[in-house]
Amino acid sequence: MKKTIGIIAREYIADYKEIELYGCKREVIKYLRKYDVNIIIIPIIFENDNEWESIKEILDFCDGIIAPGGSKIYEIDYKIIKYLHEIDKPTLGICLGMQTMGKLFNGKVRTEIESGNHCREEEYVHNIIIKKDSLLYKIIGEEKIKVNSRHMRQIPYTNLDCVAYSEDNILEAIEDKNKKFFLGIQWHPESLLNDIYSKRLFDSFIEKL
Secondary structure, three states: OOEEEEEEEEEEOOOOOOEEEOOHHHHHHHOOOOOOOEEEEEEEOOHHHHHHHHHHHHHHHHEEEOOOOOOOOOOHHHHHHHHHHHHHOOEEEHHHHHHHHHHHHHOOEOOOOOOOOOEOOOOEEEEEEEEOOHHHHHHHOOOEEEEEEEOOOOOOOOOOOEEEOOOOOOEEEEEEOOOOOEEEEEOOHHHHOOOHHHHHHHHHHHOOO
């Protein structure tokens, strides 16, 4: 039977008429199409706390969850991540997803980043240094790799294991070693279709489903 991956929806504003949309950026789905999995976009009306039971049913149905990038963290995001952590559901947080994970565990989101080297459109922007005693290192197999970078916020600290930093000391990856797969990364591997390290990351996530 195919495994099912749930992707938490984000809110967007359409380029025309300022129409509010809920959905997922195409790159995440395009990357997951490489695998023999089902994909569910988990619909969320972020201002409505009354829909938790419906969301919880979808989370329970899925074999793993991706918390993708976005622009704003809502209270329901924390509730989702907390629940996924409690039930040990394989969870991959990307950019805003990582920031949500970090902040939930006693972290703080800062909007200022002194270096301009973290919000650029190039395919590869800067190096990250990965701790050798981490799950991320076991997955990637290298201590230093080059990644892309499209974020204006950072998590300077968290109670989760901080396992990778950029060369200018921005936290780039967090994890909980006591879970099957609870990993947050600051870069966007879904945008690097031909990158071997992105493949290893998604391969490892899917193997844990």
